[in-house]
Amino acid sequence: MSRIDQRVAFFAIRRHGTTALDPAGEWTPEVRTETGWVSERPVCVGGEPVLRVRLDHPTGDGDAEIEILTNVPEDEAGAAVVAVLYRGRCAIEGAFHELTVAxxxxxxxxxxxxxxxxxxxxxxxxxxxxxxxxxxxxxxxxxxxxxx
CATH class of the missing domain: 1.20.5 (Single alpha-helices involved in coiled-coils or other helix-helix interfaces)
Structure with a gap:
């Protein structure tokens, strides 16, 4: 992630359970989105925030909560916007899955x-x-x- 950041590029990557993070602050108050609740806190990965999304409906894998690591500046897209856009990628993945099967x-x-x-x-x-x-x-x- 630091190499992406060094190239002045942005990322939104889902954190899985095996990725260890050191919290560098408290969770912000939750914000409502169309699919659930979003809050964020900084972590020790270049000072980037991690977004926590509590979902109204679990993912296909049964996860009721997901975490997204991102370095998108707050003034470009807030936590709620990043979370909604990240969840939208499921439709694209579904299209490619269906294309693969077809x-x-x-x-x-x-x-x-x-x-x-x-x-x-x-x-x-x-x-x-x-x-x-x-x-x-x-x-x-x-x-x-x-x-x-």
């Missing part, structure tokens, strides 16, 4: 980089068509019917 975990490269890029682009377009069809079906028949 393509049986591989995109045929055809032996050429440009062909690989074209094959990937076709797969993404295919995913977008599938997503549009599912959205239309949910609008007409309801999410419960389409999910099953």
């Amino acid at each position: 393509r049986r975990c591989e995109v045929n490269t055809l032996g050429y980089p440009k062909a690989a890029l074209f094959g990937f682009a076709v797969a993404v377009v295919g995913y977008n068509v599938l997503a549009a069809l599912k959205a239309a079906m949910r609008a007409v028949h309801g999410a419960d019917v389409v999910a099953s």
